[in-house]
Amino acid sequence: MKILLVGAGLSGAVIARELAEAGHQCRVIDARSHIAGNCHTERDADTGVMMHVYGPHIFHTDDKGVWDYVNRFARFLPFQNRVKTTSQGRVYSLPVNLLTINQFFGTTLRPDEARAFIEEKADTSITDPQTFEEQALRFVGPELYEAFFKGYTEKQWGCSPTELPASILKRLPVRFNYDDNYFFHRFQGMPEDGYTAMIAAILDHPGITVELDTPYVPQMAQEADHTFWSGPLDGYFDYRLGHLGYRTLDFERFTYQGDYQGCAVMNYGDRDVPHTRITEHKHFSPWETHEGSVCYREYSRAAEPDDIPYYPIRMVEEKELLAQYVRLAEDSQCVTFVGRLGTYRYLDMDVTIREALDTALYFKESISSKKPILAFVVPPI
Known part of the structure; x- marks a missing residue:
């Protein structure tokens, strides 16, 4: 079959790989100039630091199947997120x-x-x-x-x-011991060469073509047998019922000669400090050594229509609108909605990959048994 996958992030890449290995022809498009979506990484030209361009992404999971899967395509090195916070003039452990x-x-x-x-x-x-x-x-x-x-x-x-x-x-846990590892999961790490290299390896298959700087137009779906949509759910319908609510992030990038804060993530709990945290990217790759440093001050605000959506709000009003879009999606033909944006849910990377693997399996089984393919393998509500 000819499969169109809208979005070259984790969902699109994993589904494309699974279906390409099953013999389908997969066309992956993305409106951005790079693959990997919001977990895109690249090296800073001046310092050599591996940057998490859209904010830090830390891989952690208890799902051994997912852990084995990502290690097929990248070498993961140990990393534990040990967050600090500055509050009322002092630094504390989180x-x-x-x-x-x-x-x-x-x-x-x-x-x-x-x-x-x-x-x-x-x-x-x-x-x-x-x-x-x-x-x-x-x-x-x-x-x-x-x-x-x-x-x-x-x-x-x-x-x-x-x-x-x-x-x-x-x-958010409270612990009555001295464990400051932010996550409980048994598998934690970072891909040695960054997430973009990992997703490039997932997409490296003769049955997959990737087209960047390529916004979706409806004619593309007409040329395919089935579409997997990992863009915004409301965007698929051209926002005809209105925009679902998201928070977005603004990053104030700055460089520093030396070590700016001694940790990867420093939160700022005081209301009168406008940013929520500062991330120092070289500390996400502790196996590397860099004299210079790249940091982001991170600010959160309501997303406007042209902003990159990060966190679905999912308050009462948004859930009502979401239900209306879900009904539209369920009435649509030959399209399955996947991922954080496609299902309007906050998803960690491991859950995104697990759902993509499960979606690909569901699709293959549905085709072989000639069953109708649902709009959502994992219901948004």
Whole structure:
């Protein structure tokens, strides 16, 4: 079959590779001048630092199948994300752990003591937290909430934590030991030569053609037997019902001769500091040595129509609009929506790859059994 894949990021590349290996002819297009989407990496010409052009992407997973898959196409070297935060004029360890608690309160508590201490700080009158703020107050109390969560969250999401669901904070752990590895997953690392090289290797197959600087036009789908769409869901329908809400990121790039901050990620929790964090890119490749450094100050804001969408908002209004677009998609023929933008969900890279692998398998099985192909292998709602 002739397969059109719109988007040369992780979803498009993995699905194309799986289908090309099954004998299909895959045409991958992307409106940008490079492959790899938002995980695109490239070396800075002046410093030699491997830059995460659209912000840092750290690979972590418990899915051994996905880990084995990416290691087919790239050599992954160990990397653990150890985030720091500057709050109220001091530097602390994140996620909130025993060191953070002892630093912040000037104590020397042991794990059981710290657990009891934080429980005393917590607002136990909140029995069923509904908002981000209620969740934080219930589990860490007002001091830690004000220092590490409130200001950062206001900057990141552009609204009060009282307007955000409690589920957002459930992803942020509090640890009563000294483990400051940001992720729990057993497989963590970075591709030695960057994500773009990895995705180039995935796309390197005689059954795949890649066309860059090539925006989608409907005639392309008419020339294909099936389309996989990893662009914005609402964009497929030319935004006829309105735009789904996203947060986007602005990066203020600067260079430094030496080591600017001594870590890859430094958060800024105070509301009066306009940026959410500074990333220093050479620390994402700790096996390399560079005298110079490239850093990004990161600012979050509401996405405008021409901006790169990063984080789906998925608040009440967006979910209502999403449901309408899902109905349109389900009524469409010969198209499957995939990935972060195509399903309007926040997805880590490992989940994106797993869903792409599962989607390709589903497609092959549907073809062989002559079953209709769904618009969504993973429903957005």
